[in-house]
Every structure is written in structure tokens, then in C-alpha cells.
Amino acid sequence: MKSFEYAAPKTLKEAAGLLGGKWGETEVLAGGTDLVTSLKQQITEPKRVVSLRNISEIKGIEIEKKGVRIGAMTTLAELAENRHIKEHFPALVTAAQGIGSPQLMSVGTVGGDLCQRPRCWYYRNGFGLFAAHDGASLVREGDNRYHAIFGNDGSALFVNPSSLGPALIALGAAMTATGPKGKTRKMAADKFFQTPKNDKERETALMPNEILTDIFIPIKGLRNATYEVRHRHGLDWPYVTATVAFQIKTGTASDACVVLGHVAPVPWHSTGASNALNGAKVDAASAAKCGEAATQGAKTLSKNGYKIQLVKAAVKRAVLAAAA
Numbered sequence: 001m002k003s004f005e006y007a008a009p010k011t012l013k014e015a016a017g018l019l020g021g022k023w024g025e026t027e028v029l030a031g032g033t034d035l036v037t038s039l040k041q042q043i044t045e046p047k048r049v050v051s052l053r054n055i056s057e058i059k060g061i062e063i064e065k066k067g068v069r070i071g072a073m074t075t076l077a078e079l080a081e082n083r084h085i086k087e088h089f090p091a092l093v094t095a096a097q098g099i100g101s102p103q104l105m106s107v108g109t110v111g112g113d114l115c116q117r118p119r120c121w122y123y124r125n126g127f128g129l130f131a132a133h134d135g136a137s138l139v140r141e142g143d144n145r146y147h148a149i150f151g152n153d154g155s156a157l158f159v160n161p162s163s164l165g166p167a168l169i170a171l172g173a174a175m176t177a178t179g180p181k182g183k184t185r186k187m188a189a190d191k192f193f194q195t196p197k198n199d200k201e202r203e204t205a206l207m208p209n210e211i212l213t214d215i216f217i218p219i220k221g222l223r224n225a226t227y228e229v230r231h232r233h234g235l236d237w238p239y240v241t242a243t244v245a246f247q248i249k250t251g252t253a254s255d256a257c258v259v260l261g262h263v264a265p266v267p268w269h270s271t272g273a274s275n276a277l278n279g280a281k282v283d284a285a286s287a288a289k290c291g292e293a294a295t296q297g298a299k300t301l302s303k304n305g306y307k308i309q310l311v312k313a314a315v316k317r318a319v320l321a322a323a324a
Contacts, residue, residue, distance in 0.1 A: 001039045004049050008054050012178050012211065015028075015052060016211055021208055033104055043126070058213045070110055075110075076100075089171060091245065092171070095241070114162050120147070130156060137157065139158075151264040160261070160262070171243075172220065173188075174216045177206055185210070193266040253282050
């Protein structure tokens with residue numbers, strides 16, 4: 001890897017002041033499970049790396065009157081083991097536990113999971129975010145078995161790799177970003193992720209000189225669950241995930257939200273599946289209908305058509321798990 005300046009500030013304001021105004025000039029180091037690999041593979045070559053490990057104000061989980069606040073530097077292990085998270089947000093626990101080995105869980109962070117770069121093998125092998133060569137898409141013409149089936153009309157065909165993103169969107173979470181001079185900015189979780197239009201943009205709404213500092217999840221009494229379909233645990237990213245959250249009033253579901261993961265350049269909010277669940281008695285038949293509705297609008301590539309069936313199964317099982 002190329003040499004770079006390493007900074008380890010002790011305050012959030014100091015850290016934000018060390019960041020550059022363009023993506024790639026500086027990089028933020030959280031747990032390092034993604035960035036260190038990217039540095040070694042020369043996917044990114046920053047002039048400065050800013051470590052957040054000494055900033056205590058963005059660590060830990062706090063219970064507030066209306067919800068739970070999670071510091072962006074909270075480790076995945078801390079998240080999965082917290083009794084309040086287990087009680088109110090089992091969907092988040094399942095998503096965190098599926099991320100990796102005990103080693104990854106102990107150093108990987110909540111913020112790092114949300115901000116990690118795509119795992120597309122074309123991107124990771126130096127062909128760029130949109131994997132184009134001589135004006136042609138390598139993904140559309142090549143091996144695309146793990147790529148997007150939603151939101152793939154444009155050049156972005158990778159899938160968002162975040163495990164926690166779909167669960168946070170379904171639970172109605174909000175993110176806080178801190179920029180220069182300590183100025184903060186809040187955004188809903190579904191606005192945090194974006195599909196970049198060019199190689200100079202990133203997959204989140206953060207600015208180059210902003211740091212994701214915390215996540216707030218309101219406690220609404222939602223039944224919630226995550227279901228993942230993966231090749232093997234602890235080593236691979238899932239093929240498909242589904243998170244569902246809903247209320248049950250007078251025997252039927254309401255306020256339903258169904259969010260898919262690893263099927264689009266952003267966590268995919270399935271309005272069709274959400275609408276199919278609202279007003280329905282939650283049983284095997286309605287869960288199957290919800291799974292069927294979740295595939296509406298899917299456009300498969302040449303080798304990823306199998307994801308359609310996985311979406312149906314994941315949504316159905318997540319609905320039943322949440323209702324249990």
C-alpha cells in the first residue's frame with residue numbers, strides 16, 4: 001500500500017477537522033475490517049487516515065425515553081449482546097450475529113458496517129464502482145450471480161453490503177452525522193443510503209468531511225425479525241436478506257415495513273410487500289403473499305434469477321418469525 005499520514009484524534013470536532021473536502025483524499029478508520037483491505041488492494045489511496053478509536057463520545061448504547069441511541073463506534077458484538085437491543089430489536093440482533101466470526105464481531109463497528117464499500121468482485125479487482133471497460137458493462141456481460149435485481153436500470157449493479165441497513169430502515173431509525181466545527185446533520189435511515197451517479201460519489205449521503213456519529217431507533221413496540229439466506233455463516237455475505245417490522249392490532253398487521261438486503265445498490269424498501277401485509281391476519285398464507293409481492297419490479301440479470309425465489313422465502317420466514 002502507499003504511505004499515508006495517520007491521525008488519531010481524541011474528539012469528534014478534531015476528527016472532522018482532519019477530513020478532506022473530496023472523497024479519497026482522506027479516509028475514516030473505524031474497526032478497519034473493510035478499510036485495511038481496501039488500502040492493501042489499492043482500491044483507495046488516501047493522503048490521510050483518521051482513526052476514530054480514541055473518541056469515546058461515539059461509543060456505547062444509551063437508553064432514552066423514546067428509544068435507543070447507538071454510537072457509531074459500538075462494536076457488533078456489543079450490539080448483539082445488549083439486553084435492550086435483544087428485547088426491542090431482535091431483527092437487529094440477527095443481522096449483527098450473521099456478519100462474521102467472533103474476531104470480526106469484536107472489532108467491526110456499527111458505523112463501519114453502514115459505510116463499507118461494495119463487495120462486487122469487479123470493483124474489488126480494480127475495475128471501478130460501475131465495472132465498465134471500453135464503454136461496456138462487465139457485470140451485464142459477465143458473472144453477475146451476486147448482483148442487483150432491483151434498482152439496476154442504470155450503471156450501478158452492485159448490491160449494498162450492509163447487514164444492519166435493512167433492519168434500521170424497517171425500524172424507522174435516524175442517523176446523525178457530524179461535520180466541520182461540530183455541526184450536526186440528521187437524516188432518516190432510508191435517506192442515508194444512495195445510489196452513486198459517478199465514481200466520485202459514495203453509497204451514503206455523508207459528505208467527505210462528515211462522520212457518522214450515532215443511530216437512534218425509536219421504541220414503538222413493533223414486532224420485527226430478519227431472515228438471511230447465505231451460503232455459509234461467518235465467511236460470506238448473504239445472497240438475500242429480509243427484515244420486516246409491523247404492529248398487530250385487532251388481529252391484523254399494520255404499519256408494516258419490509259426491507260430487502262443484498263438485492264439492490266441500496267437497502268430495498270418493498271412497498272408492495274409492505275402493502276400486502278397491512279390489514280392481513282399474519283399466518284403462513286399471508287406471509288407467502290407478502291413474499292410474492294416483494295418480487296414486484298425485479299429485473300434479473302443473466303445469472304441471478306435464483307434470487308427471486310430467495311426473496312420470496314426470506315420475506316415469508318421473516319414475517320412468520322416476527323409474528324411468533
